[in-house]
Amino acid sequence: MSGLQSIATPAALARLRKRRAAERRFRLYGRAAIAFSVTALAWLLFSIFSTGLSAFTQHWLNLDLEVKTVSGDAPNYRDLLADAMAEEFEITIDELAQDASVRGELLQILSASEATAQLRRRGQVEPRAGAVTLRIPASDLTDQFLKGHIDRGLAPSQRPVTDRQIEWIDQLVETGRVERRFNRALFLNPDSRDPERAGLASAIFGSVMILIIASALALPVGVGAAIYLDNFAPKTGWGGRMISLVEVNINNLAAVPSIVFGLLGLAVFINFFGLSRSIPLVGGLVLALRMFPTIVIASRAALQAIPDSLTDSALSLGASRMQAVFNHKVPLAAPGILTGSIIGMAQALGETAPLLMIGMVAFVTAVPASPMDPATALPVQIFLWSGSAEVAWAERTSAAIIALLVVLMLINGLAIMLRERLQRKRRR
Incomplete structure (x- = not known):
């Protein structure tokens, strides 16, 4: 640098320093652009994978229900299912009569459409009354609750799961009626109105x-x-x-x-x-x-x-x-x-x-x-x-x-x- 200073004018040295400073700034801008791009991509992938990985597993319920005898050729399988689940959770007929929302809350903890479909198929080949073992996917609310996506500590008005439903779900977990396994339906099922049955x-x-x-x-x-x-x-x-x-x-x-x-x-x-x-x-x-x-x-x-x-x-x-x-x-x-x-x-x-x-x-x-x-x-x-x-x-x-x-x-x-x-x- 001493030899260069001896032959270069101060103006030339100033231009040289200016070019080198511009080069350093350009390298800094390039590194900042790469860092920003990598950070944005990492954030995007993290948000997608952190939300979607849990969808590759699903909770299933194993229920042993007592279906009551019905008359007629077209029974209401949703009512049959709700009554059987009420008996499973020891809910009396008086409680069902006093609070009409109990039936709806019972049906919301499992895939009601899949359960009624299984009951309908069984009714076509077997007697409609008696013990029935159902292995059905949990509802989307139950599945999300068990995966931790719904906080039980929130106020009842701020979460889609009621206190009674949380109590019933905890009871199913304690008795070993809930299992979590790979969600094959995500790849084998077509689309559906019910999230737990929808597939690709x-x-x-x-x-x-x-x-x-x-x-x-x-x-x-x-x-x-x-x-x-x-x-x-x-x-x-x-x-x-x-x-x-x-x-x-x-x-x-x-x-x-x-x-x-x-x-x-x-x-x-x-x-x-x-x-x-x-x-x-x-x-x-x-x-x-x-x-x-x-x-x-x-x-x-x-x-x-x-x-x-x-x-x-x-x-x-x-x-x-x-x-x-x-x-x-x-x-x-x-x-x-x-x-x-x-x-x-x-x-x-x-x-x-x-x-x-x-x-x-x-x-x-x-x-x-x-x-x-x-x-x-x-x-x-x-x-x-x-x-x-x-x-x-x-x-x-x-x-x-x-x-x-x-x-x-x-x-x-x-x-x-x-x-x-x-x-x-x-x-x-």
């Missing part, structure tokens, strides 16, 4: 069908268009001007909001062609349009990264243009093409707005068996559950987000693995 099966199958249809349409068309535009399309004259216009439009399509593709699908596939709403076929067609520009741009970038000298060498040795492109250039660009294609698939899997526009917000209580059956998708299911009022829906929503994140990470991990494998093969 219809959304998962719908997403798989939509993604298969969209990929089958967008991948060959997008990759083929990229190869043609990069290697076979005219570069001069009217043909070159038309190709330039097409390239500009493809780049603009990649920046168009996804809801516009939903409007296009609504106008063309539903209103013009008359396809039904809320079916995976329409969803796949719409998301194929959404994937197309992403795949074309990524594939072209991968192809342009390969030097032209490779194809020129093949042409100089007598190979045709198609042989030079498909035998030499495309295999070397395959890792980039594959990565771009899988990223386009992951992007389509997370789209919600286009599916909302084509009506895939229906309440679907059955797993779709074909692309023509009503279905929903994972992002839409998350949107629907997030608007529900019950406490358990927040837990279910976070669990669905975790499932979607896991699928997206698996898809991106597959892209990385295939890219590395193809690159190792290319180095050999």
